[in-house]
Amino acid sequence: MEDERFLDKKITRRDFIKKSARTSIGIGLGVSALGSVLIGAGEKQEVGAPEKMDKITFITPRGTLEVMDDYNLWVAIEMGYFEELGLDVTMEPGPLDAFACTKFVDQGQADVGYPSPGIHTASIDTGMNVILAYEMMIGSVWHIAVKADSPMKSPKELAGKTISLGDVGWQVIVDPLLVELGIDPSSVNYVSGGQQWGQMVAQGKADAALAWLALDVQWNAVGLDLKYFKGSDFSIMPSNGYCVRKDDLKDPAMKDALTRFMKASCMGMHFGVKNPQAAAQIVYDRFSAVREQMTPDIALESMRQLAYAYVEGERRGLGYGAFVPEGWRKYLDIIYELGQTKRHLTVEETITNELIAEANNFDRKRVEADAEAFKLNSTWKEVKAQGPFI
Numbered sequence: 001m002e003d004e005r006f007l008d009k010k011i012t013r014r015d016f017i018k019k020s021a022r023t024s025i026g027i028g029l030g031v032s033a034l035g036s037v038l039i040g041a042g043e044k045q046e047v048g049a050p051e052k053m054d055k056i057t058f059i060t061p062r063g064t065l066e067v068m069d070d071y072n073l074w075v076a077i078e079m080g081y082f083e084e085l086g087l088d089v090t091m092e093p094g095p096l097d098a099f100a101c102t103k104f105v106d107q108g109q110a111d112v113g114y115p116s117p118g119i120h121t122a123s124i125d126t127g128m129n130v131i132l133a134y135e136m137m138i139g140s141v142w143h144i145a146v147k148a149d150s151p152m153k154s155p156k157e158l159a160g161k162t163i164s165l166g167d168v169g170w171q172v173i174v175d176p177l178l179v180e181l182g183i184d185p186s187s188v189n190y191v192s193g194g195q196q197w198g199q200m201v202a203q204g205k206a207d208a209a210l211a212w213l214a215l216d217v218q219w220n221a222v223g224l225d226l227k228y229f230k231g232s233d234f235s236i237m238p239s240n241g242y243c244v245r246k247d248d249l250k251d252p253a254m255k256d257a258l259t260r261f262m263k264a265s266c267m268g269m270h271f272g273v274k275n276p277q278a279a280a281q282i283v284y285d286r287f288s289a290v291r292e293q294m295t296p297d298i299a300l301e302s303m304r305q306l307a308y309a310y311v312e313g314e315r316r317g318l319g320y321g322a323f324v325p326e327g328w329r330k331y332l333d334i335i336y337e338l339g340q341t342k343r344h345l346t347v348e349e350t351i352t353n354e355l356i357a358e359a360n361n362f363d364r365k366r367v368e369a370d371a372e373a374f375k376l377n378s379t380w381k382e383v384k385a386q387g388p389f390i
Contacts, residue, residue, distance in 0.1 A: 053088035054257040059110040061119070061240075063096035063166075063195065066289035068214060068303040071279050072268035072310065078282045079370055081267045085260040096194065098169025099123060102130050105243055111254075112261060113243045117331060118172035118340070120243055124350060125341040130243045132351045134262050134321040134359070137239035138312040140231030142177060143211040145201055148225045152208070155229040156181050162189045164197040164206035174210055176334050180235055185338070198224050213309055217302035221294045238327050239309070241351070249354065262359035266320040267367050272307050273314075273390045275371035279303065281380040296383045307389050315390060319360035323351045 058073065073091065076082050082089045092110060094100045101113030102123035113130070115123065123130055144155045152158075158181070163174060168190065175185040193200040193209075200206040202224045209226075211219070216228045231237070242262070248254035272279035280300045284290055290299060313322035325347050336344040 052086070053083070054086055054253075054260075055088050055090065056112060056257060056261050057090040057092055057110040058112045058114070058261075059092040059094040059101045059104055060114050061094060061096075061098065061101045061116070063093055064289070065091055065093045066287040067218065068280070068283055068290065068299055069306055071272060071283050071303050071306070072265050074283050074286060075268035075271045075279050076264040078286075079268075079271065081264040082261070085264055087257065087260055087264065089261070096167050098167045098172075102128055102243060105130050105245055108245065111244065111248070111258065114240055115243055116170075116173050116240050117238050117328075118176065118335070119169065120241075121332065121335055121341055121345055121350060122172050124345055125343065129246050131246050131249070131349065132241040132323070133244045133249070133258065133355050134242035134265065135238070135313060135323045135351070136241050136321075137213070137309040138316075138322075138324050138327065139239065139309070140177075140235035140237045141213045141239035141309065142173065142231035142235065142237070143213065143216060144177075144229040144231075145198060145209045145211040145216070145219070145224075145226045146207065146229070147201060147204070148227050150207070150227065155208075155234055156183070158208060159183045159187045161207035162191055164191050164193045164200040164209040166192070166194060166197045166210075168192045170210055172335075172340055175338060175340060176237060176331070177231070177235055179334060179338050180237065198226070201226060214302040214305040217298055217305065218293060221298050236327065236330070238324075238331055241323070242321075249352070255355075259355045259358050262321055262355050263362055266359050267362050269307070269310055269314075269320050270362075270364060270367045271371045272303070273311060274368045275374055276300065276304060276307065276385055276389050277376055277380045277383055278371060278374040279307075280383070281376060284380075285377075296379055300383050301386050304385055304387060304389060308387070311390050319356055321359055322356050323353050325351070 060070065077089065098119055101110070102115050102119060104110040105113040106123065106128040120130065120132060144158070146152050158178065165171065165174070171190055178185045178188065191200065191206055193206070198209050198211070198219050201209045211228060219226060244258050248258060277300065280303045283303070284296060284299050294302065311320065314320050328351055329347050332345050332347065332350065335341050
């Protein structure tokens with residue numbers, strides 16, 4: 001069923017941009033009656049910023065925006081990077097339905113989604129018109145969480161166990177991991193725990209739960225006594241990226257708008273590398289739920305883990321958001337052999353690097369100057385990082 005938040009929109013954003021029916025940017029932060037967070041991108045009106053904005057909607061798969069994960073986009077909003085690039089960005093939390101972020105992009109009710117590889121490939125296999133255009137993490141983001149006193153010493157011991165998921169659709173994420181570990185997916189029992197899927201493990205109602213990079217920091221902060229097997233230690237699977245409609249890449253106006261969105265994301269990431277405390281402060285100050293769950297040092301560590309993975313492409317000299325096709329080719333082979341896709345998907349229909357060169361074509365010295373000039377409050381001046389950001 002389609003999310004009712006989008007059903008009252010009489011025109012898609014693609015048609016909106018094609019017809020040049022643009023509206024002036026809204027200033028400030030508003031919360032709609034149905035809970036979506038609406039941002040007039042770059043809440044600071046910069047001198048020389050375009051008076052008319054292309055509207056872009058970003059939708060997450062988590063059911064919430066109040067996490068550190070999207071810090072690159074919140075930095076771009078706070079620093080006015082979206083606005084100066086002519087974009088008015090709406091950030092949608094989306095329902096917890098695993099396929100929501102690809103479904104809404106496919107239907108033209110959102111412009112950029114953030115699916116996992118399993119959700120993305122399953123969506124393509126069912127005929128959705130989506131493609132990943134920006135890689136957030138090269139390598140596995142996934143963790144397996146078990147109770148701190150669990151006798152399990154390795155994820156290879158998951159055979160015969162009960163695994164808790166936030167949504168049953170997440171099975172397409174876990175099955176390939178199990179195959180990679182040499183485990184028959186039919187040997188495990190999946191249970192859906194909704195937003196409480198991590199608590200099910202802590203309460204002994206499941207043996208393990210799917211988790212991901214930096215979620216361990218958040219769960220520790222709210223008192224879940226768990227230990228984690230990190231995907232980077234047992235998996236080479238690729239991770240989430242930003243998906244767009246394939247047809248939008250054929251439309252010059254939409255392709256240009258999407259490229260500018262990705263460029264602002266690159267700028268937000270680069271800002272975070274140069275001043276991580278500032279990037280963390282921006283998110284921390286925005287969301288009360290983050291402040292309630294985490295102290296500043298925990299929030300910074302959560303962001304640091306994410307940031308270090310996000311900039312892998314930059315670290316390799318490929319640029320922010322770049323894909324490594326070889327890793328995706330192996331993943332597509334595995335899920336086809338598993339029977340997760342009915343046909344053997346090609347790399348070319350799954351990912352594209354066509355926006356990456358221009359997305360990385362921004363004034364790095366200027367962003368670095370912005371980061372250096374950002375005023376930290378008294379709390380964040382004292383928070384120290386526990387490891388590297390690049």
